[in-house]
Amino acid sequence: MTRYLLDTHIAYWWMTKSARLSKSTASLISKESCSISVASLWEMQLKNAAGKLSLPPESLSAQLASEGFGILPITAAHIDRAREMGGLQGDPFDLILIAVADIEKMMLLTKDNRLLSLGVRHVKEA
Numbered sequence: 454m455t456r457y458l459l460d461t462h463i464a465y466w467w468m469t470k471s472a473r474l475s476k477s478t479a480s481l482i483s484k485e486s487c488s489i490s491v492a493s494l495w496e497m498q499l500k501n502a503a504g505k506l507s508l509p510p511e512s513l514s515a516q517l518a519s520e521g522f523g524i525l526p527i528t529a530a531h532i533d534r535a536r537e538m539g540g541l542q543g544d545p546f547d548l549i550l551i552a553v554a555d556i557e558k559m560m561l562l563t564k565d566n567r568l569l570s571l572g573v574r575h576v577k578e579a
Contacts, residue, residue: 456486458554460563461493461546463579478562478579488523490553496546530556543567551575
């Protein structure tokens with residue numbers, strides 16, 4: 454059974470019921486085992502604080518957990534894996550999400566063309 458880690462924008466689109474989330478991806482999320490990294494919660498909070506993202510007033514982790522998503526912590530093993538992947542430049546949130554997916558043997562669901570173009574085995578188009 455494949456387990457999925459949702460990229461931050463996919464989790465946000467799910468939460469907000471955005472039309473940007475394809476029906477096929479929404480169906481996959483509703484049927485499969487999906488998790489969200491605390492890195493994504495942190496990224497959403499930072500974007501909210503900068504005025505770039507609207508968030509509900511309640512706890513993000515509580516809301517997502519109530520919808521059946523696992524919430525994954527960032528561990529030292531994830532940081533070590535991200536460090537090993539040092540050649541991957543750009544967004545540090547992308548780097549840690551790829552490392553989490555790799556260590557946890559999950560597929561990272563994303564629409565981020567930059568991530569998809571990397572050819573990383575644990576990244577799948579949403």
